[in-house]
Structure formats: structure tokens, C-alpha cells
Amino acid sequence: MKHKKLSLKLQLFIGYLIFIAFIFLISFLFWRFSAEIEKEVGYGEKISEFLENVLEMRRYEKNYFLYHNKEDFENLEKYFLKAKNLFEILKPQLIEFNTNIKIEKIEKNFASYEDIIKILKRLSPEKIYILEKRIREHGSEILKFAESIKREEKTVLLNYIRSTKKFFLLFGLFLSLFTLTGLLLWYKLLVDSLNTLENEIKNILSGNSRKVLVPPEFRHFVETFKKTYFTFLETEKLSSLGKLLFSIAHEINNPLSNISTSIEILKNEDLDEKFKKELFNDLENEIERTKNIIHSVLDFYKVKxxxxxxxxxxxxxxxxxxxxxxxxxxxxxxxxxxxxxxxxxxxxxxxxxxxxxxxxxxxxxxxxxxxxxxxxxxxxxxxxxxxxxxxxxxxxxxxxxxxxxxxxxxxxxxxxxxxxxxxxxxxxxxxxxxxxxxxxxxxxxxxxxxxxxxxxxxxxxxxx
Missing domain, CATH: 3.30.565.10 (Histidine kinase-like ATPase, C-terminal domain)
Known part of the structure; x- marks a missing residue:
């Protein structure tokens, strides 16, 4: 079973749809990468905010133990709560992307730090030094944790950006190759169609009866061209035939004139036998000459x-x-x-x-x-x-x-x-x-x- 060949118009339309689909795919992937980068940047901003709050917490922690100022303690408690809330927000992503981090240990540090803050509220300024070493140890662990995830996030973000750049570079190359291939295919499709049209016209001009499968878009043009060409060809043939017939008529006219003259003379009964014989010989020669001319024409038009x-x-x-x-x-x-x-x-x-x-x-x-x-x-x-x-x-x-x-x-x-x-x-x-x-x-x-x-x-x- 022969498959029907798609028309040139349909092939170009399908190629156009494939190109549009490819553009949509590019747009979708670009949107996905943009969303991932935006998410990663948002995650990095939260980590930066977490680190800033931990640093502020440590600063007011130090000031409180140096100056025993109530305002410093309030700020210490405020920044601790902010840091703890941010940690709770970041914890799901930390568990997902940072498998090496021991979340339980950090949670214990936060819990211990919070317990110490509660105890410090009840102690007089003269007795707070008892808990200074413990709170500083837990605070130091929390700060180390905040700095480590900040470094890791920075590394991850840089790697992500590098990967994205590589991806888009490769994607750009692929897009260029895809576009070039598509253009070459379209070009080949058009050139093949035009070559087919050219071959069909050559067949028409050379009188070749072999059929060429011309794209539907060109069939009307081919039919119009064929009619016009054969009209000109018939005109040229008639012109050549007319000139040839003129030449033949001129050639036949001479022997016919001689035959006519000889017949008129033969009508005279007083002619002697010798002269009659000469006239009959002339008639035979002129008739033979006429036959030769006609045979030449017939021989010319025979298909051999x-x-x-x-x-x-x-x-x-x-x-x-x-x-x-x-x-x-x-x-x-x-x-x-x-x-x-x-x-x-x-x-x-x-x-x-x-x-x-x-x-x-x-x-x-x-x-x-x-x-x-x-x-x-x-x-x-x-x-x-x-x-x-x-x-x-x-x-x-x-x-x-x-x-x-x-x-x-x-x-x-x-x-x-x-x-x-x-x-x-x-x-x-x-x-x-x-x-x-x-x-x-x-x-x-x-x-x-x-x-x-x-x-x-x-x-x-x-x-x-």
C-alpha cells in the first residue's frame, strides 16, 4: 500500500508547528530554570537573614554578660526567637538538601540556649556568670552552624548558576543546530519541489511522456505552462509546415506544368509517331519526378x-x-x-x-x-x-x-x-x-x- 505524499504546504505547516512547539519547550524550560533560581535565591536570603539574627544574638549576648544591661538581654531574647523561627522555616530544606547536617544536634543547642535564657530571667545580675560559659558554648555552635550553611548555600548557588549557564550554552547550541537543520530541511524541501517542477517542464519541452509527481501547489502552473507551450509548438509546426508546403508546391508545379503542356500537344492528331513518343517519354519523366517529390515528403514524415x-x-x-x-x-x-x-x-x-x-x-x-x-x-x-x-x-x-x-x-x-x-x-x-x-x-x-x-x-x- 502506497502512502500518500504530504503536500508542500502541509509539510511547511508541520515544520512550522514543530518550530513553534520547540519555542514553547524553550520557554517552559527557561521558566522552570528561572523559578528554580528564584527559589534558590529566596532560600539564600533566608539563610542570610538567619545568620544576621544569630550574629545579633551573639553580640547582645556578649554585651549582656559584660554590662548586665536589661535592654541587651531583651535584644538577646528577641534575636534568639527570630533565629529560632527562621531555623524552623529552613529546617525542611536543610533536611532535603544538606544531608550531612545533624539537625538533632542543632535543635538541642537551640533548646538548651532557650532554657538558659529562661533561667537567666530569674537570676540576679550577680549570679548570671554561672551560666555564661554554657550559653556561650551553645551560641557558638549555633553560629558555626549558621556560617556553615551560609557557605554551603553560596557554593550551591554558584554551582547552580554555573550549571544553568552550561545548560543554556548547550541549549543555545542545540537550538542553533535545530534551527539550522530546520532551515536546511525547509530549503531542501523547496529546492526538491522546484527541481521536480523543473524536471516536469524539461519533460514537457523535450516531449518526454514520463510523468513526474509535481507538488499540488505547482500543478495549475504546470498545466497552464503545458497548454501555452503546446500552443506555441503547434504554431511553429504550422509555420514550418506552411513553408515546406510552399516549397513542395513550387517543386510539383514545374512537372505538372510540363505534363499539362504535353497533354495539350498530344490532343493534336496530326503529330507524327516519333514526336508523340518523345512527348510520352517526357510525361513519364515528369510523373516520375512528381512521384519522387511526394515520396520524399512521405519519407520525411514517417516515424522510424x-x-x-x-x-x-x-x-x-x-x-x-x-x-x-x-x-x-x-x-x-x-x-x-x-x-x-x-x-x-x-x-x-x-x-x-x-x-x-x-x-x-x-x-x-x-x-x-x-x-x-x-x-x-x-x-x-x-x-x-x-x-x-x-x-x-x-x-x-x-x-x-x-x-x-x-x-x-x-x-x-x-x-x-x-x-x-x-x-x-x-x-x-x-x-x-x-x-x-x-x-x-x-x-x-x-x-x-x-x-x-x-x-x-x-x-x-x-x-x-
């Missing part, structure tokens, strides 16, 4: 497989078809050896030369010359089609094989040379052009020189 073609005969047959189209002011010079064979489709090869000769004729506005020559060059045959026409502007040379590009001011659809280019490529050949304004244009064509045994091997390989 590739075969070995005599290049000289192929070019001369093409010129024969176009003889009526080429004006007398343009001379033809053919220099093609009779022993050169190429492997190809006859009608397609002739179409190449029809288009090139037709272009050359249209480029020559006055008296001029079209020259066609060919010669073997290592494992290739090189063909040169040269004219003395107007030439092609330098800035247009790189585009003349593009579809719908034409240098003609009117009547040109830009299909002829595009067809030439694709037919040559189908025959594993190459074509390039050189031109100079007011001097003319030269087309260079290369076809591979294949041997008959080489073709047999290729056919056998394809069969296997």
Missing part, C-alpha cells in the same frame, strides 16, 4: 527507428525538399563526403537541417550564401552550417537555444533552434554557435561516429 544514414544523401534530400523555399539570390555550397554515415532517425536529422537552413534563409536579407560542410574528427563527425546573414547579437548567443527566445522582430516563436538542440542531444551530439553582426552565423554540430558492431552490442545489452 534510428538507423545508419548517409549524411550526404540526408542533407541533399533535405535541400531538395526546401528547393522551392530557398530564393535564387541565395547560393548553396555543399561539401559533405559521400562515405560518412551517422546513426539516427532520418526524419529528425532532416528536421535539424530544415530548421537551420530555414533560419539561415531568413537571416539573409539580400544576396548571400549558405554553406554546409562535414568532415570526420576522430570518433565524431563535425558539421558546419554557415550563412552570410545579419548575425546574432553577442548578448543573445547564450540564449538562442532556450524555448520561446527569438531574435526576430516579428513572426518568430523561439521554438526552431530549441527543437534543433533537443534533437541533437537525443542523438548524443553537441551544438554551439558563433556569430558576428552583419557578417553571418556559424552553427557547429557534432555527432558520434558509431560502428555497426557497436550498435549491435548496445542492442544486445538493452535486450539482456
Amino acid at each position: 527507428e534510428k538507423t545508419f544514414l548517409n549524411l550526404n544523401a540526408c542533407i541533399n534530400n533535405t535541400i531538395h525538399l526546401l528547393k522551392g523555399y530557398i530564393p535564387s539570390r541565395i547560393s548553396l555550397k555543399i561539401d559533405v563526403p559521400k562515405n560518412i554515415e551517422i546513426f539516427g532517425n532520418k526524419s529528425q536529422i532532416q528536421q535539424i537541417f530544415i530548421n537551420l537552413i530555414k533560419n539561415a534563409v531568413e537571416a539573409i536579407k539580400d544576396v548571400g550564401e549558405i554553406e554546409i560542410k562535414a568532415f570526420p574528427d576522430k570518433d565524431k563527425v563535425k558539421i558546419i552550417v554557415k550563412d552570410t546573414g545579419e548575425g546574432i547579437p553577442k548578448e543573445h548567443l547564450s540564449r538562442i537555444f532556450e524555448p520561446f527566445f527569438s531574435t526576430k522582430k516579428k513572426g518568430g516563436y523561439g521554438i526552431g533552434l530549441f527543437v534543433v538542440y533537443n534533437l541533437i542531444k537525443e542523438h548524443e551530439g553537441n551544438i554551439w554557435v558563433e556569430s558576428e553582426i552583419n557578417k553571418g552565423t556559424v552553427f557547429y554540430i557534432e555527432f558520434p561516429l558509431k560502428q555497426r558492431d557497436e550498435i549491435l552490442r548496445e542492442d544486445l545489452y538493452e535486450t539482456l
Whole structure:
């Protein structure tokens, strides 16, 4: 069972949703870390407050035993109660995060300190020295405890900040990689879709019937392009056909005129037998000539497989078809050896030369010359089609094989040379052009020189 491929729009939308979800995840994690840091800072503030109260408690403790001042005792008791309350608040977190701390021992110190304060309330100033040593010992233990948890909290907070920095650094790198990967995937998705579109357009232009799965978003464009292209192609075909028919009509008109004249003469009964025989011979020759012209046209339009073609005969047959189209002011010079064979489709090869000769004729506005020559060059045959026409502007040379590009001011659809280019490529050949304004244009064509045994091997390989 084939899975239906998601459309480009849906794929981009899913990618967008994933990106938004990732942003929400980042926001959530940032909120969690912020909350944890805030909690840790709040915990640290409580510890700082606890230490400050213990220090104040110890200060008033010292003053009381030095000066026996009642106000110092009241402050001692006040800061002790504050420190004790803060200890009770901090105790759950101390138990959770500081497993090494012996909470029971500190609780005993607080309890003993509180008991001593209660006793001191009842003693006269002269007798308080009895409890000074004990209260100082318990106070010292409480202070050591407060200072130790302050140091630990500072270390924990610094470690937490360092860990957070590392996390966000790694998270930033991951986010960058994720974003870059997402952009690359989106880019690849778009490029693949555009490449698919390009391949489909190339298939349309080359006449390839192989279907390419075009994204739904581009199907309307492809259909519109296909209709427009085939409209132009049909127009170009009709234009070429019209010119070819004009040439054929001109060629057939001459023998038909001769046939008509001979028939009119034969109607005269006073002709001697010898002259009649000559007229009948002329009729046979003209009819044969007409048949040859018609056979040439039919042969041109037959769909054939590739075969070995005599290049000289192929070019001369093409010129024969176009003889009526080429004006007398343009001379033809053919220099093609009779022993050169190429492997190809006859009608397609002739179409190449029809288009090139037709272009050359249209480029020559006055008296001029079209020259066609060919010669073997290592494992290739090189063909040169040269004219003395107007030439092609330098800035247009790189585009003349593009579809719908034409240098003609009117009547040109830009299909002829595009067809030439694709037919040559189908025959594993190459074509390039050189031109100079007011001097003319030269087309260079290369076809591979294949041997008959080489073709047999290729056919056998394809069969296997």
C-alpha cells in the first residue's frame, strides 16, 4: 500500500508547528530554570537573614554578660526567637538538601540556649556568670552552624548558576543546530519541489511522456505552462509546415506544368509517331519526378527507428525538399563526403537541417550564401552550417537555444533552434554557435561516429 505524499504546504505547516512547539519547550524550560533560581535565591536570603539574627544574638549576648544591661538581654531574647523561627522555616530544606547536617544536634543547642535564657530571667545580675560559659558554648555552635550553611548555600548557588549557564550554552547550541537543520530541511524541501517542477517542464519541452509527481501547489502552473507551450509548438509546426508546403508546391508545379503542356500537344492528331513518343517519354519523366517529390515528403514524415544514414544523401534530400523555399539570390555550397554515415532517425536529422537552413534563409536579407560542410574528427563527425546573414547579437548567443527566445522582430516563436538542440542531444551530439553582426552565423554540430558492431552490442545489452 502506497502512502500518500504530504503536500508542500502541509509539510511547511508541520515544520512550522514543530518550530513553534520547540519555542514553547524553550520557554517552559527557561521558566522552570528561572523559578528554580528564584527559589534558590529566596532560600539564600533566608539563610542570610538567619545568620544576621544569630550574629545579633551573639553580640547582645556578649554585651549582656559584660554590662548586665536589661535592654541587651531583651535584644538577646528577641534575636534568639527570630533565629529560632527562621531555623524552623529552613529546617525542611536543610533536611532535603544538606544531608550531612545533624539537625538533632542543632535543635538541642537551640533548646538548651532557650532554657538558659529562661533561667537567666530569674537570676540576679550577680549570679548570671554561672551560666555564661554554657550559653556561650551553645551560641557558638549555633553560629558555626549558621556560617556553615551560609557557605554551603553560596557554593550551591554558584554551582547552580554555573550549571544553568552550561545548560543554556548547550541549549543555545542545540537550538542553533535545530534551527539550522530546520532551515536546511525547509530549503531542501523547496529546492526538491522546484527541481521536480523543473524536471516536469524539461519533460514537457523535450516531449518526454514520463510523468513526474509535481507538488499540488505547482500543478495549475504546470498545466497552464503545458497548454501555452503546446500552443506555441503547434504554431511553429504550422509555420514550418506552411513553408515546406510552399516549397513542395513550387517543386510539383514545374512537372505538372510540363505534363499539362504535353497533354495539350498530344490532343493534336496530326503529330507524327516519333514526336508523340518523345512527348510520352517526357510525361513519364515528369510523373516520375512528381512521384519522387511526394515520396520524399512521405519519407520525411514517417516515424522510424534510428538507423545508419548517409549524411550526404540526408542533407541533399533535405535541400531538395526546401528547393522551392530557398530564393535564387541565395547560393548553396555543399561539401559533405559521400562515405560518412551517422546513426539516427532520418526524419529528425532532416528536421535539424530544415530548421537551420530555414533560419539561415531568413537571416539573409539580400544576396548571400549558405554553406554546409562535414568532415570526420576522430570518433565524431563535425558539421558546419554557415550563412552570410545579419548575425546574432553577442548578448543573445547564450540564449538562442532556450524555448520561446527569438531574435526576430516579428513572426518568430523561439521554438526552431530549441527543437534543433533537443534533437541533437537525443542523438548524443553537441551544438554551439558563433556569430558576428552583419557578417553571418556559424552553427557547429557534432555527432558520434558509431560502428555497426557497436550498435549491435548496445542492442544486445538493452535486450539482456
